[in-house]
Amino acid sequence: MRIPCPLCGDRDHREFTYKGAAVALDRPGNSDWSDDWDSYIHLRDNPAGDTDEMWWHGAGCGGWLVVTRNTVTHEVKAARMAADVKGAGA
Amino acid sequence: MASLIAKSPCAGMAPISVGDAALREVDPGVITSLSPLAGGDVGALKAAHGMAFPAPGRASGKAGARAVWSGRGQAFLIGPAPDAALKAHFAMTDQSDGWAVLGLEGTAAREVLARLCPLDLRPDRFKRGHTARTLIGHMTGSVTRVGADSFDLMVFRSMAQTAVHEIEEAMKSVAARG
Ligand SMILES: [Zn+2]
Numbered sequence: 001m002r003i004p005c006p007l008c009g010d011r012d013h014r015e016f017t018y019k020g021a022a023v024a025l026d027r028p029g030n031s032d033w034s035d036d037w038d039s040y041i042h043l044r045d046n047p048a049g050d051t052d053e054m055w056w057h058g059a060g061c062g063g064w065l066v067v068t069r070n071t072v073t074h075e076v077k078a079a080r081m082a083a084d085v086k087g088a089g090a
Numbered sequence: 091m092a093s094l095i096a097k098s099p100c101a102g103m104a105p106i107s108v109g110d111a112a113l114r115e116v117d118p119g120v121i122t123s124l125s126p127l128a129g130g131d132v133g134a135l136k137a138a139h140g141m142a143f144p145a146p147g148r149a150s151g152k153a154g155a156r157a158v159w160s161g162r163g164q165a166f167l168i169g170p171a172p173d174a175a176l177k178a179h180f181a182m183t184d185q186s187d188g189w190a191v192l193g194l195e196g197t198a199a200r201e202v203l204a205r206l207c208p209l210d211l212r213p214d215r216f217k218r219g220h221t222a223r224t225l226i227g228h229m230t231g232s233v234t235r236v237g238a239d240s241f242d243l244m245v246f247r248s249m250a251q252t253a254v255h256e257i258e259e260a261m262k263s264v265a266a267r268g
Contacts, residue, residue: 007146007147007162008146008147008222008223009147010210011208011224012208014208014225015208015224015225058230059223059224059225059230060161060222060223060224061146061161061162061223062161062162062223063161063162081162
C-alpha cells in the first residue's frame with residue numbers, strides 16, 4: 001500500500017503511522033459535556049467503503065495527512081495535508 | 091581539568107569499501123534547522139548564503155554550503171554558520187552535533203540504498219538535487235542525491251554505529267550477488 005503524501009509523493013505505508021478516523025478534525029467547539037463530545041470520543045461509523053483517516057508521515061515530512069481509503073479494497077484515493085483541510089495553513 | 095577531544099560521529103567506523111560501493115564519513119560543518127517564520131522572507135537565505143530556500147523534496151547549493159529540505163516547513167542549512175540576518179526570517183536551531191552524515195558512492199550505491207530505503211531511486215525519479223526524509227533500514231533519516239552515483243545520508247548521531255553496520259551489510263549483500 002502506498003500513500004500519496006502531498007509533500008513527499010508516493011510513499012510506502014511503513015513510513016506512516018495510522019491514527020484512526022479523521023474525527024479529530026471535528027472537535028466540538030464547546031467545552032461543556034454534550035452529545036457532540038460523546039460522539040467525538042466514543043462513536044465511530046466503521047464504514048465498508050470510503051472513509052477519511054488520519055495518518056502521520058513520521059518517517060517522512062512529519063506532517064499529518066487526511067487519507068481517503070476504501071476499507072473494502074484498501075484503495076487509497078486521496079491524501080491531503082491535515083493543516084490544509086483545517087484551513088490552518090502550511 | 092581534563093581537555094576534551096572532539097570525536098566525529100562515525101570515528102573509527104568509516105571509510106568502508108565493498109565491491110562497487112564506498113562509504114565515508116562527511117564532515118558537514120555547521121547544521122542549522124531553518125523554519126520560516128510567519129511573515130518572514132525565505133529569500134533571506136539566498137541573500138545571505140547564495141542558495142534558494144528549497145522546495146519540499148529538494149536540495150539547493152553545493153557541497154560545503156547546501157540547504158536541504160528536512161520536513162514540513164523546515165530545511166537544514168549545512169556547511170556555513172548561519173548569517174545573523176536570517177534570525178528575522180527563520181526559527182533556527184543548531185543541530186551540528188545531532189547528526190551523523192555519510193557519503194555513499196559508486197556504481198552500486200543505488201542498489202545498496204535500494205535495500206535500505208523504501209524510495210524510488212531510479213535516476214529519472216530521484217535526481218541530483220532531490221532529497222527525501224525516509225527510512226534508512228529501520229532508522230529515520232535523510233537521503234540526498236548529490237551526484238550520479240553519490241548520495242549523502244543523515245541519521246541521528248546516536249544511530250551512527252547502527253547505520254554504518256546496516257549500510258555495510260547491504261554493501262556486502264549487493265557485492266556478493268556480483
Ligand atoms: Zn510526507
